[in-house]
Amino acid sequence: MQFEITPEQRFIEAGNENIAWCGRIDDSVPGARRLIFPYSSATLRFTSPYVQVIVRNHVLPEDGRETSLGVVLDGKEDRQTKVILEHRDGEQVLTLAEGLDGSEHTVFLFKRSDDFYEVEILGFVLAESGKILPPPKQPRKCIEFYGDSVTAGEVSEAVKFARKPDPENHGEYNNSYYSYAAITARLLNARVHLSAQGGIALLPHTGYFRQPNTVGMTEVFDRVRFNPEMGELAPWDFARFAPSVVVVAIGQNDHFPENYMRDDPRGEKAKAWMDAYRNFILSLRSRYPKAYIILTTTILNHAPQWDRAIGRVCAGLQENDDKIYHFLYCNNGRGTPGHVRVPEAEVMALELRAFINGLGTEVWR
Numbered sequence: 001m002q003f004e005i006t007p008e009q010r011f012i013e014a015g016n017e018n019i020a021w022c023g024r025i026d027d028s029v030p031g032a033r034r035l036i037f038p039y040s041s042a043t044l045r046f047t048s049p050y051v052q053v054i055v056r057n058h059v060l061p062e063d064g065r066e067t068s069l070g071v072v073l074d075g076k077e078d079r080q081t082k083v084i085l086e087h088r089d090g091e092q093v094l095t096l097a098e099g100l101d102g103s104e105h106t107v108f109l110f111k112r113s114d115d116f117y118e119v120e121i122l123g124f125v126l127a128e129s130g131k132i133l134p135p136p137k138q139p140r141k142c143i144e145f146y147g148d149s150v151t152a153g154e155v156s157e158a159v160k161f162a163r164k165p166d167p168e169n170h171g172e173y174n175n176s177y178y179s180y181a182a183i184t185a186r187l188l189n190a191r192v193h194l195s196a197q198g199g200i201a202l203l204p205h206t207g208y209f210r211q212p213n214t215v216g217m218t219e220v221f222d223r224v225r226f227n228p229e230m231g232e233l234a235p236w237d238f239a240r241f242a243p244s245v246v247v248v249a250i251g252q253n254d255h256f257p258e259n260y261m262r263d264d265p266r267g268e269k270a271k272a273w274m275d276a277y278r279n280f281i282l283s284l285r286s287r288y289p290k291a292y293i294i295l296t297t298t299i300l301n302h303a304p305q306w307d308r309a310i311g312r313v314c315a316g317l318q319e320n321d322d323k324i325y326h327f328l329y330c331n332n333g334r335g336t337p338g339h340v341r342v343p344e345a346e347v348m349a350l351e352l353r354a355f356i357n358g359l360g361t362e363v364w365r
Helices: 181-189 269-289 304-318 342-358
Strands: 011-013 021-022 034-037 041-047 049-061 068-073 081-085 090-099 104-111 116-129 131-135 141-147 190-196 244-250 292-296 324-326
Touching: 021 034, 021 190, 041 116, 049 104, 068 090, 090 104, 090 244, 116 131, 141 181, 181 190, 181 342, 244 269, 269 292, 269 304, 292 304, 292 342, 304 324
Parallel strands: 141 190, 141 244, 244 292, 292 324
Antiparallel strands: 011 116, 021 041, 034 116, 041 104, 041 131, 049 090, 049 116, 068 081, 068 104
16 A cells, blocks of 8 residues: 555555445455445444544546445435545545544445445554444345346436436436335345446346447356456456345346337247246355345336336246346336436335335245
């Protein structure tokens, strides 16, 4: 680390056992932790009049989108702040909170967007008189989402454009904290992993992620990162997180470049997609033998034939598996032509929470 700690400061290495991490965190570099997936987070309980974080921002040189972290202090989400990262090599020291009274505080630091940048956290800086405390008790419940930009909370803060196409933006409206997935997890008091990437579809050569060399969810769902341009697609160890509920929200980017499910839902291409989707769910089942698996899409506008195809796959799987369900939101596929904004995500989260709660308390056993 290049940053010099002064005698008036105390450095807390990212590998400290009192920091609570959540998400598919890359810990391959000793002492550091890399945030890759949206809503990946660190929770730090401390005493100090201020807290800073030392990071390295890894971003593709040609990408001009805003890269940022979100900060929630003492659980006050209505006072959530954003720290913007510079697009440059080397260490950056970011102030997360200052002017505190020196008593006990908790900071929740999270990645606001998906895998077009990665934030390597080297550690936190407190005043020399400060100290790190054991983390807050973490929720026992665990839930995981597989999805695309809606699940990642892309353009969620453009609330003036609710039920409208997206405004021109460069990532400044992205906030995974306000995705329906993260809101659902908080409503359920559950730890959550968002395995989500904007533009991704089920299969390679479809969808919008990394055009023209698109990558599909089937290729990367078991990896530590989705974007091969950012580094090695190292395997993810599924033993590190055991969700009781897995929500699969894939199937609304799959219409590009050819909307064959809408145009020929009984054709060979549609059947091939359904076979691949079925095999994907079976792959998840092999990793999570006891989890409840919920198949869905979102309220982002798309042809209903995709949801019907998912329903047919679900019906077939249910013949041998009574923990797989198909769920549709009230406005599924017809709620908005643009990304889901905060108020719409909140409604989705309430509907999804009600559905999960309706499965009974045994879900979380």
